[in-house]
Amino acid sequence: MIEWNVHDPSGQEAAAGMWDSHIRLYSQCPPGSVNSACQAAFLGIHLTSGSSAYLEGAWVWTADHDLDTSGSSEISIFTGRGILSESHGPVWLIGICALVNAQNRCIGLAQTETSYYQPSPAAPAPYSTASTYNDPTFSSSISIGRPGECTFSLRTTSSYLNYSQDGLTTNACQAQIFNVDSVSNVIGYSASTIGTIWVGRSSNNADGFQETFTAWSE
Numbered sequence: 001m002i003e004w005n006v007h008d009p010s011g012q013e014a015a016a017g018m019w020d021s022h023i024r025l026y027s028q029c030p031p032g033s034v035n036s037a038c039q040a041a042f043l044g045i046h047l048t049s050g051s052s053a054y055l056e057g058a059w060v061w062t063a064d065h066d067l068d069t070s071g072s073s074e075i076s077i078f079t080g081r082g083i084l085s086e087s088h089g090p091v092w093l094i095g096i097c098a099l100v101n102a103q104n105r106c107i108g109l110a111q112t113e114t115s116y117y118q119p120s121p122a123a124p125a126p127y128s129t130a131s132t133y134n135d136p137t138f139s140s141s142i143s144i145g146r147p148g149e150c151t152f153s154l155r156t157t158s159s160y161l162n163y164s165q166d167g168l169t170t171n172a173c174q175a176q177i178f179n180v181d182s183v184s185n186v187i188g189y190s191a192s193t194i195g196t197i198w199v200g201r202s203s204n205n206a207d208g209f210q211e212t213f214t215a216w217s218e
Contacts, residue, residue: 001025001060002045007052013090017054025062031074031117034126039078043133047085056094058083064116076117080127086134 001023006016023045029038044060047053062079065072085091093107115123129135 001041001043004045004047004051004053007050008090013052014054014092016052017056018058019055020057021059023058023060025060025077025079028066029075029077031076032120033076034078034121035076036126038076039080039126041079042127043081043084044079045083047083047087047091049086049088051087052090053085053087054092054094056092062115074116078126080124080130081133081135084133 008015025040025044029035040062044062045058060082062077062082063075064077066075085093124135129137
């Protein structure tokens with residue numbers, strides 16, 4: 001949808017920015033179906049390696065409910081990627097995040113949510129992975145981190161399995177949702193998860209509706 005190539009002029013940090021912008025990917029596609037006509041976009045926003053950005057309140061949403069109907073019925077829309085940041089910084093992401101080979105950034109008030117329809121189909125279907133965009137292999141040893149990352153108030157949610165919320169009774173919709181590799185330099189504050197077995201990979205904290213750690217560093 002958007003490719004972001006602009007960089008701040010020298011001495012004017014955060015001059016290249018976008019505020020309170022909303023990209024909604026939507027169609028009339030009932031849940032439980034995999035229809036090629038419901039593949040809405042290849043990629044939402046791409047921050048290229050030479051860019052810098054200040055993005056605040058930028059919402060890139062693959063719709064899971066039809067907000068134009070009175071009942072807000074569930075729908076199945078597919079996008080290959082949401083926000084892909086390959087920028088070497090500086091980048092400020094306030095309210096959003098998605099990083100690959102990225103460096104020197106501050107992320108605040110970020111929220112991610114697993115697709116309601118997964119694992120039917122399982123990622124990456126109905127798309128194919130593309131090495132050009134460093135797509136993950138969805139193994140347990142994904143390595144995407146780089147130096148200089150900091151997150152504040154991160155909320156990650158996995159509440160559905162093929163539109164069912166049965167996994168919330170055991171907090172086992174997903175094994176893990178916050179993963180940092182051994183080569184990264186990451187600091188996280190006020191991170192909360194819902195519906196996962198582990199808050200972080202090293203500990204089992206399946207207790208209560210929302211699990212939170214106050215501070216974590218690698």
